[in-house]
Amino acid sequence: MCSPFLCSDYKNNESLLIFAIQLSFGIIINVYKFNALKRSYLAIGLIFLVLLIDQIVKIWVKLNMRIGDNFNFFGNGHDWFQIYFTENPGMAFGLELGGDYGKLALSLFRIVAVGFITYYLYTLCKQKKSYGLVASIALIWAGAVGNILDSIFYGLFFTSSTHNIATLTSFGGGYAGFLHGKVVDMLHFPLIEGHYPKWMPFVGGQGFKFFEPIFNIADTSISVGVGMVVVFYRSFFSEGKKPSTEKESEKSDFNAYNEADTSESADDKLYPNLTKDDKENPLS
Numbered sequence: 001m002c003s004p005f006l007c008s009d010y011k012n013n014e015s016l017l018i019f020a021i022q023l024s025f026g027i028i029i030n031v032y033k034f035n036a037l038k039r040s041y042l043a044i045g046l047i048f049l050v051l052l053i054d055q056i057v058k059i060w061v062k063l064n065m066r067i068g069d070n071f072n073f074f075g076n077g078h079d080w081f082q083i084y085f086t087e088n089p090g091m092a093f094g095l096e097l098g099g100d101y102g103k104l105a106l107s108l109f110r111i112v113a114v115g116f117i118t119y120y121l122y123t124l125c126k127q128k129k130s131y132g133l134v135a136s137i138a139l140i141w142a143g144a145v146g147n148i149l150d151s152i153f154y155g156l157f158f159t160s161s162t163h164n165i166a167t168l169t170s171f172g173g174g175y176a177g178f179l180h181g182k183v184v185d186m187l188h189f190p191l192i193e194g195h196y197p198k199w200m201p202f203v204g205g206q207g208f209k210f211f212e213p214i215f216n217i218a219d220t221s222i223s224v225g226v227g228m229v230v231v232f233y234r235s236f237f238s239e240g241k242k243p244s245t246e247k248e249s250e251k252s253d254f255n256a257y258n259e260a261d262t263s264e265s266a267d268d269k270l271y272p273n274l275t276k277d278d279k280e281n282p283l284s
Contacts, residue, residue, distance in 0.1 A: 017060050017083065018073060021053075021187075021217070039125040043138040050142035054217035055149065058184040061085050062154070063168070067161050070188070080191050086214050087161065087182035107151045107179040110144055117141045132228060133236040139225030146218030147183050155181030185214045 061083070070084035089103045121137045155176025158166045176182070192210040196203045229236065 017057060021057060021073070039128065039131060039134045042131060043121055043125060043134050043141075046135060046138040047142040047145075050139065050217065050221045051146055051149075054142075054146040054221070057186065057217055058150065061186045062158055062161060062166050062184055064165065065161070066163070066165055080189060082188040082190065083186050084188035084214055085161070086185050088185060089180075089182050103151075103180055107148065110148050110151070114141065114144050114148065117144065130236045132232055136225045136228040136232075136236070139221045139228070143218040143220070143222030143225065146216075146221070150183040151179055151181045153181060154184065183216070185216045185219075187216060187220070188214045 065083075065085040067085060067087060070082050072079050073081040073083055117137060117140060121134070121141055124134050124137060154174070156172055156174045156178065157168055158174050158181075159169055160166065160175040174181075189211045190209050193207070195205060195207050198204045
């Protein structure tokens with residue numbers, strides 16, 4: 001049953017989901033357009049928008065679809081991009097860390113990691129580091145927190161989506177306990193489908209699909225943030241070194257000039273009667 005404050009029926013609200021996803025991808029891809037803003041505003045803005053869109057999409061999927069339900073994002077005949085509802089108790093892209101204790105350990109690890117990322121992001125803003133680096137770390141932070149929210153709250157407030165569409169319930173009346181909620185995934189890009197050649201060992205004749213993992217907006221945010229750091233590593237972390245080198249060069253030239261001047265003063269003291277011509281032509 002669909003939540004009355006979020007949607008009226010499944011079909012009429014696909015456009016809302018599509019708009020939210022398009023907006024999120026636009027925000028992530030065009031982060032450099034915010035470089036005129038202060039670094040802290042850039043970080044806060046990106047985090048707020050990614051979290052908002054991530055949670056809107058997840059809640060819509062949770063309250064309108066069952067596990068395994070799917071539809072083509074761009075309509076019939078365009079099955080390369082699907083909204084395919086699945087849940088995972090583990091890491092990004094459907095990867096899992098087995099058992100209840102594994103889930104708890106992963107949730108706690110995420111919380112600790114977010115604490116370190118928060119401090120690092122604060123340091124970057126305070127030291128006025130590259131806007132691109134600030135944006136990258138902000139995207140990673142937002143993605144990590146987006147999945148943490150699923151783990152903390154979804155099991156407490158939502159019923160199971162396995163056989164029926166989930167509904168909101170009172171606190172603690174959901175399908176799992178604190179930090180044991182499942183992460184909602186829905187973005188699926190089966191760009192290429194086929195079968196492995198029969199001569200290939202182990203997988204010969206079996207079907208394959210690329211890209212098979214199903215993920216969400218938070219996973220995308222983390223991946224884009226990490227990708228930006230990898231691609232622009234030299235640019236992000238070499239910033240500020242060049243001015244320092246120029247200062248050292250100027251200081252070196254200044255010291256060399258002083259040494260030359262000091263040497264000339266010493267000659268004047270030893271040979272006070274030398275003329276300028278004698279200094280320039282000592283053998284004449």
